[in-house]
Amino acid sequence: MKKILNNPVDYVDEMLEGLIAAHPHFYRLHGDSGRVVVRAMPGHRGKVGLVTGGGSGHLPVFTGYVGAGLLDACAIGDVFASPSAEQMADAIRFADQGAGVLRLYGNYGGDIMNFDMAGELVEFEDITCTTVVLADDVASAPLAEREKRRGVAGMVYAFKIAGAAAESGRDLAAVTKVAQKAADACRSIGAALSPCTVPQVGKPTFHIAEDEMEMGMGIHGEPGVWVDKLRPADAIAGEMMDRLLADMPLAKGDRVSVMVNSLGATPPEELYILYRIVKARLEAAGATIVMPLVGRYATSMEMAGVSFTLLKLDPELEGLLKAPCECAFWRV
Amino acid sequence: MKKILNNPVDYVDEMLEGLIAAHPHFYRLHGDSGRVVVRAMPGHRGKVGLVTGGGSGHLPVFTGYVGAGLLDACAIGDVFASPSAEQMADAIRFADQGAGVLRLYGNYGGDIMNFDMAGELVEFEDITCTTVVLADDVASAPLAEREKRRGVAGMVYAFKIAGAAAESGRDLAAVTKVAQKAADACRSIGAALSPCTVPQVGKPTFHIAEDEMEMGMGIHGEPGVWVDKLRPADAIAGEMMDRLLADMPLAKGDRVSVMVNSLGATPPEELYILYRIVKARLEAAGATIVMPLVGRYATSMEMAGVSFTLLKLDPELEGLLKAPCECAFWRV
Secondary structure, eight states, X not given: OOOOOSSGGGHHHHHHHHHHHHOTTTEEEOSSSSOEEEESSOOOTTOOEEEEEEEESSTTTTGGGBSBTSBSEEEEEEETSOOOHHHHHHHHHHHOSSSOEEEEEEOOHHHHHHHHHHXXXXXXXXXXXXXXXXXXBTTSSOGGGGGGOOOOTHHHHHHHHHHHHHHTTOOHHHHHXXXXXXXXXXXXXXXXXXXXXXXXXXXXXXXXXXXXEEETOOTTOOOOSEEEEOOOXXXXXXXXXHHHHXXXXXXXXXXXXXXXEEOSSSOHHHHHHHHHHHHHHHHHTTOEEOSOEEEOSSOOTTOOEEEEEEEEEXXXXXXXXXXXXXXXXXXX | OOOOOSSGGGHHXXXXXXXXXXXXXXXXXXXXXXXXXXESSOOOXXXXXXXXXEEESSTTTTGGGBSBTSBSEEEEEEXXXXXXXXXXXXXXXXXXXXXXXXXXEEOOHHHHHHHHHHHHHHHTTTOOEXXXXXXXXXTSXXXXXXXXXXXXXXXXXXXXXXXXXXXXXXXXXXXHHHHHHHHHTEEEEEEESSOOBOTTTOSBSSOOOTTEEEETOOTTOOOOSEEXXXXXXXXXXXXXXXXXXXXXXXXXXXXXXXXXXXOBSSOHHHHHHHHHXXXXXXXXXXXXXXXXXXXXXXXXXXXXXXXXXXXXXXXXXXXXXXXXXXXXXXXX
């Protein structure tokens, strides 16, 4: 669990400094807080704004997805900590092009509280906000209590869909509606093999034995559904697919995108071994896979493990998924 | 050092199966060995062919860089092991479009021996081959013995430059010449924080204490220049830049591309912290940075650590670097 850093208190600011230095054509800082990252080339006047926010330590989530056809602005907190309401309000102010702003973020208490406060702050400035909260992690609560589920990698799909809808000129109600449809059509599950270390804490977020894994763990180390001996790749992938398909059954003719995501340290070689089973299971269900994503899309620094996300498509979602987008980490 | 896999002997074959299943529009298998990955959309007739080969466990190197404006074919061995001469010959046969084939690979004994034998095999089939061997790791031998240096992430730049030259219609001599120029203009150095595990071996490639790092380590765990306590990010980056710039001095007005590469487990947050110093040092030398690459370009599975690579540009190299290319891992 070694990390390459300087003073842990500078971790996020130095990371953002490097991110913007490396990609000045994609990102810049906005406002005085040093924690609001916005598009270097802002969206056109009249475009619905799209903002998110959340803790650091998940690159490319959240900041990395600021870009054309994606997010307009992102407020970023310390590692695994919510940004402040004022930072979120700054992100909303930047994103507003006169057509209102959709707040699109994960279902975490701190983020909800601060985004609600940020909405109240900008209400006096005549900026209309709507909200879609991602709650895609099937391991975090049963389907009947879906509103309690955590938001994880499904966020990436929601950013993409909403970003494309906003770019195409839809109004705030329409962008919000299709973002909610994407959020509703997402299901994710993760499995962790090792913890990560929050720089300012300096010790791993949880303990797991050298021969064990945890099914259903959250991206901040939130408890999963079981801890047991490390299983073979095909068994891990099979159980993850069982859990996803039990929650959102697929039928013959369905079209679905799937993300096989490393939580950080797990290399692409292992993701591709897992993908064989993901593909076989989806095809056995009669579904057609559209634009599979295999890589690192939503991480927890150096945590080892994977997550799978399904996005069940209809023609509208598929069109928006395939629309062009560009940021430093993803291009369609 | 946990890994998600099935039977270790199936690691490479299952990885390739998943890679091709996920990206059938980029990659396919060629021949009977199951270890030759080629472009799904072959280059045009008369284009110079570009092949590489080497061990598995370095994604996106080697296989991942098969694509338009990049490699035509790649022979891939077991983890950290050379492919066979026959597999390399199959890669050369596929890549040949009547204009000859450049073999472009890293300076490792097994790869050189097998690529030489592969060249002899195809010579009887009237396929002309040339060779450029990458030897960019400044930590592996002094400048005066440059031919002894290992080839590491500089390979990615060489693939890009040679791929663009071949795509543009240059002949074999010209493609070979500019690939050699790119190889000569590359310098790399790595620093490792943790080892990785070769699946069929089942234990880490080397030992390093929990509070230590190794400067100059190779991508298979070859010994570096020192082992000592883990240093702050800015000190690590500073020393790595010192070593690169001592080997290839830069002057005011020089243009250079730089790659800040994770060896696997090291997350992008840490790469961006390091990039601040890389940028400051290059700018202090008077150089202009062109198309910086920050991410995972050449890895050793779950090894933690980083490498920096400099490519000193002239107008020809810069034009080829910026030419379009596309594979599953990189797009320009």
